[in-house]
Structures are given as C-alpha cells and as structure tokens.
Amino acid sequence: MEATTIKPQPGPQETFLSTPADVALYGGAAGGGKSFALLLEALRHINHLGYSAVIFRRTSVQVRNAGSLWDTSEGLYPFAGGIPSESTLEWKFPAGTSVKFAHMEHEKNKLDWQGSQIVLIGFDELTHFTESQFFYMLSRNRSTCGIRPYIRATTNPDADSWVAELIDWYIGEDGYPIRERSGAIRWFIRIDGNMIWGDSKEELMEKYPGTLPKSFTFISAKLEDNQILMQKDPSYKANLEALPFVERERLLGGNWKIKPAAGLYFKREWFEDKFVDETPKCQRYVRFWDCAATDEKKVGDPDYTVGLLMGENSGKYYVIDVQRFRKSPGAADEHMKQVAYSDGREVMIREEEEPGSSGKRVIATHATTIFKGFNFLGVKSTGPKVTRAGPVSAACQNGNVYIVRRSWNNEFLSELEGFPERKHDDQVDALSGAFNALFHKPAKVPKFSPGFGLSGGMRI
Known part of the structure; x- marks a missing residue:
C-alpha cells in the first residue's frame, strides 16, 4: 500500500x-x-x-x-x-x-x-x-x-x-x-x-x-x-x-442553551400569505388521526381526537380540513367512519398507534371495522413529539405549507404557536403525522375524489 x-x-x-x-x-x-x-x-x-x-x-x-x-x-x-x-x-x-x-x-x-x-x-x-x-x-x-x-x-x-x-x-x-x-x-x-x-x-x-x-x-x-x-x-x-429553528441553532450554530419553547417551532406569520380559499387539486392525500376517545363530560379537560386532511402537489402541502372533537369511543368511531366515507376511498388513512399491545388491538379493530376497505395503516410513534414535528416545522418555515381558509384556522394556528408548551397538542401531532406520511412514503397518485368538498368544506 x-x-x-x-x-x-x-x-x-x-x-x-x-x-x-x-x-x-x-x-x-x-x-x-x-x-x-x-x-x-x-x-x-x-x-x-x-x-x-x-x-x-x-x-x-x-x-x-x-x-x-x-x-x-x-x-x-x-x-x-x-x-x-x-x-x-x-x-x-x-x-x-x-x-x-x-x-x-x-x-x-x-x-x-x-x-x-x-x-x-x-x-x-x-x-x-x-x-x-x-x-x-x-x-x-x-x-x-x-x-x-x-x-x-x-x-x-x-x-x-x-x-x-x-x-x-x-x-x-x-x-x-x-x-x-x-x-x-x-x-x-x-x-x-x-x-x-x-x-x-x-x-x-x-x-x-x-x-x-x-x-x-x-x-x-x-x-x-x-x-x-x-x-x-x-x-x-x-x-x-433547512432544519427547524431549535435543531438549526444546535447543529449549525452550536447553541448549548436553546430549548423547545412556544413560538420556536411554528409562527403565525409564516402563514400570512399561505391561505387559499379553495383547495387546489393535489396528487396525493392523507387523513391522519390522533385519537383520544374520551368524553369531555366525564373528564375535565381531556385531549381531543383530531383527524387532519392534507394534500400534496409538487412539494407543496395543503392543510385542507381539521376534524377536532371529544366523544366517547363509540361516538368517536362513528364520526371517523363518516369522515372516511366523505373523504373517499382514494384518500390514505393513517392513525397513530399507541405503544403496547392495546395500541395494536385498536389499530387491528379499526382496520376491520370503521376503515374496512380503505387504504388504512397504523403508524407507530417514534421519538419525542418535537422530533416528529421537526420536518413539518421546517416545511412551514420554508413556505411550503398552505392552509385552506376555514373556521378552524384560528384554533389550529394558536395550538401550533403554543407548541410544545401548550397543554393540548393533538392538532400538531396530526399535522406531523400527515406530513410525514406524505413526505416519507410516496404513494401511487390517486384519482381526484369529489368527496373533499373543495369549495364548501367537508360534508359529513
């Protein structure tokens, strides 16, 4: 040598x-x-x-x-x-x-x-x-x-x-x-x-x-x-x-004191010119569910069940609809089923799979009942919430995420801005899950489904 x-x-x-x-x-x-x-x-x-x-x-x-x-x-x-x-x-x-x-x-x-x-x-x-x-x-x-x-x-x-x-x-x-x-x-x-x-x-x-x-x-x-x-x-x-602010400060700037805090992962001003009145036709769609089937009448301030619909077209991501509710398990399942039929069978459906055998059972039950016949998969959560939110945070900051103008917008943005310090982060989890499903797992381009209600919001 x-x-x-x-x-x-x-x-x-x-x-x-x-x-x-x-x-x-x-x-x-x-x-x-x-x-x-x-x-x-x-x-x-x-x-x-x-x-x-x-x-x-x-x-x-x-x-x-x-x-x-x-x-x-x-x-x-x-x-x-x-x-x-x-x-x-x-x-x-x-x-x-x-x-x-x-x-x-x-x-x-x-x-x-x-x-x-x-x-x-x-x-x-x-x-x-x-x-x-x-x-x-x-x-x-x-x-x-x-x-x-x-x-x-x-x-x-x-x-x-x-x-x-x-x-x-x-x-x-x-x-x-x-x-x-x-x-x-x-x-x-x-x-x-x-x-x-x-x-x-x-x-x-x-x-x-x-x-x-x-x-x-x-x-x-x-x-x-x-x-x-x-x-x-x-x-x-x-x-x-291109990393989210906190990770960029650490890995590019070498900052030893930066920590996740409200307003660092998502800022309202990033979306000032990112609202659209109508949903453009997208190449792929996914509805991601973050479930917490608890009746608010029985618990003071429980988490919400959130289902976020996102579409992707040429590297641009559109938050089309956010379903957010607190219901008993049976009522939550029925609501999710109605949303699935309203979206149409061409839409991928993903749901966060909680750790352990109970999480597997929930996914298996949903696959054979409320989402039978749909493109449905459970997604295991890996790593902290702030880590999972990192990719979509970077996409938002870079101007690649748009929001369809609807009545849920303000609460949605308020939760994003308060992450990770705000008590409820179910919408952030659903946003992260939907983005990661589209970004990391390319799928066959589906035919356009009129069930999205592009001009008038979701029909349930």
Whole structure:
C-alpha cells in the first residue's frame, strides 16, 4: 500500500488531537470533523505494545450504520496496517495492539467492562450516554503499558443533557461557546457525585488532600472548521439551514442553551400569505388521526381526537380540513367512519398507534371495522413529539405549507404557536403525522375524489 499522509485539519481538530488533557470533549455544531478526529486519536499509540482503545456509541446500530464509526474506519485504518474483524468490530494492528468499537445501549452494559484496563476510552456523541456510564468507564481508564490513560469524546449540543452542565464554564450566556476558552485546561475531582473544579492540580490537592485531580478541556467546533467537508459536500450547510429553528441553532450554530419553547417551532406569520380559499387539486392525500376517545363530560379537560386532511402537489402541502372533537369511543368511531366515507376511498388513512399491545388491538379493530376497505395503516410513534414535528416545522418555515381558509384556522394556528408548551397538542401531532406520511412514503397518485368538498368544506 502506498504511503499516505493523514493529518488533522488546522484549527479545532488539530487542537483536539494535541491537547494533553486527561479528558477532552470535542463538540458543538454538526460537521465539525469530530468523529473523524476521534478515529485519528485512536491510532496514536498503535505501535506501542500493550496499547488498547475502545470507542463507544450508545447503540450497536449506530456503530454499524452507513457513514458510522466502523464504516469510516474502513477507509482509514488499513493505511495504518489494521486488519478488521467485523464480527467483533475490532481492528488488530501489527504491534499486537487493537482498537475496538462497542455499544452501551443499556445502563447495565457498563458492568460488562468490569475489571477492564483500557488506555483510551472514546465516546462518540457523549450526550447519548448517561452520566453514570461515563464516570463508571472513567474508573476503567487504566494503563500498565507506559501510556498515560485518557478519555476523548465528541458531542453535539443538548441543553437538557448532563454534558451541558459539565462544560458550562466554556459556554456563554447566549448558549454559544466562548471562543477564547475553547481548549483551555481546567482540573476537577468528583466527590459523592459532585464535580469540584480548580484552575490547577495543586489548588485542588491542597484543598482536598489525598485526591487525584484530572485535567479537562472542551474544544468547540463549527461546520466552517471542516473545510474538507465544505468542499466535498457544499450542500451539507443547506441541509442544516433547512432544519427547524431549535435543531438549526444546535447543529449549525452550536447553541448549548436553546430549548423547545412556544413560538420556536411554528409562527403565525409564516402563514400570512399561505391561505387559499379553495383547495387546489393535489396528487396525493392523507387523513391522519390522533385519537383520544374520551368524553369531555366525564373528564375535565381531556385531549381531543383530531383527524387532519392534507394534500400534496409538487412539494407543496395543503392543510385542507381539521376534524377536532371529544366523544366517547363509540361516538368517536362513528364520526371517523363518516369522515372516511366523505373523504373517499382514494384518500390514505393513517392513525397513530399507541405503544403496547392495546395500541395494536385498536389499530387491528379499526382496520376491520370503521376503515374496512380503505387504504388504512397504523403508524407507530417514534421519538419525542418535537422530533416528529421537526420536518413539518421546517416545511412551514420554508413556505411550503398552505392552509385552506376555514373556521378552524384560528384554533389550529394558536395550538401550533403554543407548541410544545401548550397543554393540548393533538392538532400538531396530526399535522406531523400527515406530513410525514406524505413526505416519507410516496404513494401511487390517486384519482381526484369529489368527496373533499373543495369549495364548501367537508360534508359529513
């Protein structure tokens, strides 16, 4: 194999690979070259007898995915003489050293490493791990081969993560990293689960005799610091700019304090020129149901059952109708059945499937009763509501979502603006479900159905 020079890019990546800190976090915006730097770091001591490294992702799927650590290492480690073992996700090098990739999907998986001695422990996306997993593995960070043991980790911003508190000194009040503090070394000890910081090792040892402080640093990076990626994939920045506001602030801006809040996911002004009096003919339609069959006479302020009808034509999405009501299970089923026949059989019908066996039973019952003969499927909810709302939030901000002018508009927009802090978010859930059904699952273009009542609203 021809000699190949592999080196870090100038800036944060170079700083990360040259810091002497015992524990170093490399983080901030997406695309800063963090994972590649972690892979490079693991190669530093491969010619030193007795050296071993383990790099963790939270799940095994994340380790093996396309573009993942293992996938990327296959284009890097052979240049250092590495021989892969895909069954064990481990690279062996000529000196008898190794770099292993592993997961810690469950809290108890940390105990799998009891008794281990690992020179370099790496965490890719540290916010995905628990605080106890991290500090337990810190106790496994030992060495008898002459190399000082150390920890390296990468991370993207997450205001609710324990990592945000860990690096708080490096972050400004506005949520963005303080550039002049990036790479600065601090010292810490941990007593009874509490972090105690100092400006020097000696300071902490004097205040807490018998302790062994460790050095720590956080190195911030942004997409612009990874010029190789910017040149190879100029569209990547546009992809980040198209994200909803909160995710864009985190992954493009590197903001560590931004959190989902009312008015950040949906704004009324985005729709000022997006109202239409009549529904244009669309290529595909879906009615998405978010069900909460509770009679409001029996409960003070229960959730609503919401069925939102959306159409799509050439990348533009139209909110055509919103059915929103509180009824007993039997009355709710009858209402949904009437709506289905009014929409017409060409309209896809999707319903959120609640977790567990009870959710499966509801979907199975609806498939054989009220929606029999229709294009009906249950959709399992995955991830938090704000995550599911992300794609349609971005589409709204980019001006690709239109609303048919009807009496339900004001309450609909009020709920969107109040998300995720407002008590009721059933219309947001239905909107997210309908958009994702059309955006992610292209279907055969149906014939136009006059049952939509395009000039006069729904007929029930």
